[in-house]
Amino acid sequence: MTISKKIFNAQVMESNSHLFRCPICASGMVMEDKSRLVCADNHSFDLSKNGYVNLAPQAHVTKYDKSLFEARKTVMSSGFFNQVLEFITHKVREHIEGREQAFILDAGCGEGTHLSAILSQLPSKTTGIGIDLAKEGITAAAKEYPGSIWSVADLANCPFQESQFDVILNILSPANYAEFTRLLKPNGMFVKAVPESGYLKELRAVFYDDEERTDDTDPVARFAQHYDAVTTERITYVFPLSSGLLAPLIRMTPLTWGASEEKIEEALGMDIQNITIDFTVISGVKRVE
Numbered sequence: 001m002t003i004s005k006k007i008f009n010a011q012v013m014e015s016n017s018h019l020f021r022c023p024i025c026a027s028g029m030v031m032e033d034k035s036r037l038v039c040a041d042n043h044s045f046d047l048s049k050n051g052y053v054n055l056a057p058q059a060h061v062t063k064y065d066k067s068l069f070e071a072r073k074t075v076m077s078s079g080f081f082n083q084v085l086e087f088i089t090h091k092v093r094e095h096i097e098g099r100e101q102a103f104i105l106d107a108g109c110g111e112g113t114h115l116s117a118i119l120s121q122l123p124s125k126t127t128g129i130g131i132d133l134a135k136e137g138i139t140a141a142a143k144e145y146p147g148s149i150w151s152v153a154d155l156a157n158c159p160f161q162e163s164q165f166d167v168i169l170n171i172l173s174p175a176n177y178a179e180f181t182r183l184l185k186p187n188g189m190f191v192k193a194v195p196e197s198g199y200l201k202e203l204r205a206v207f208y209d210d211e212e213r214t215d216d217t218d219p220v221a222r223f224a225q226h227y228d229a230v231t232t233e234r235i236t237y238v239f240p241l242s243s244g245l246l247a248p249l250i251r252m253t254p255l256t257w258g259a260s261e262e263k264i265e266e267a268l269g270m271d272i273q274n275i276t277i278d279f280t281v282i283s284g285v286k287r288v289e
């Protein structure tokens, strides 16, 4: 007998309901009738038909829409990000090795492809939890990757209890160090992937006049203020771009937001055969005070 995605996702949520914390009043939550999460103060959050739960108290309109997430999925599924994901998976596997059970939160997971790819390489007793403020991303994730917990939620007000997570991933998304520290188990690991100056430089050359990306913030220094055993790894490679990938690549990146139709047409007409991936992956463990 096959069960629906909603029921499958609801079962995973129910057996891990101890993780949840009401985003309104911060009390614990339980699953009722495999269809809603309810807190001790009776705040109630229905599961969607695909089995995600919206735990963001206010509706958020983001620029990350359905077509952007479809484009991200197409590009990510092409192997574009594989070397970065392989590195992250290796770090996570090493960290959770020998544990009976492990919980991995992807904060700002988008449409869930990264979390799903990482989980597929980890022991089956690993539970993945993906949150994002963009409902379109979480809808796609719950539909495409049932068996994890998917929630529309604000990473600045995470609807989870303290000290529950073995690992928090934060890939190309904003961080909230206070929240992540609260959520990690003692010695839990935080892994953040940040773009470097070469990332998508072939596209940047079209959309911006300067080739070099300038960014004043120093994510490693910020990271080291909060975590111990900090390591950094720069991962740079050139990915061969098959002809069908240029359009979704242009569509998926915030780099092109605000660009004129003319510029987009110009980029679509270009013969870009290779695209540069350039990331630093920073990891560290929660400081034990």
Ligand SMILES: C[S@@+](CC[C@H](N)C(=O)[O-])C[C@H]1O[C@@H](n2cnc3c(N)ncnc32)[C@H](O)[C@@H]1O
Binding pocket: 062, 064, 072, 107, 108, 109, 110, 111, 114, 131, 132, 133, 134, 137, 153, 154, 155, 156, 170, 171, 172, 173, 174
């Ligand atoms: C560039 S996308 C990266 C998505 C995904 N990690 C990936 O690499 O494909 C940034 C994501 O951060 C999410 N985001 C931004 N602010 C957020 C917040 N406060 N809480 C949760 N998600 C947030 C956006 O909705 C978006 O999906």
Ligand SMILES: [Zn+2]
Binding pocket: 022, 023, 024, 025, 026, 027, 039, 040, 041, 042, 043
């Ligand atoms: Zn409540």
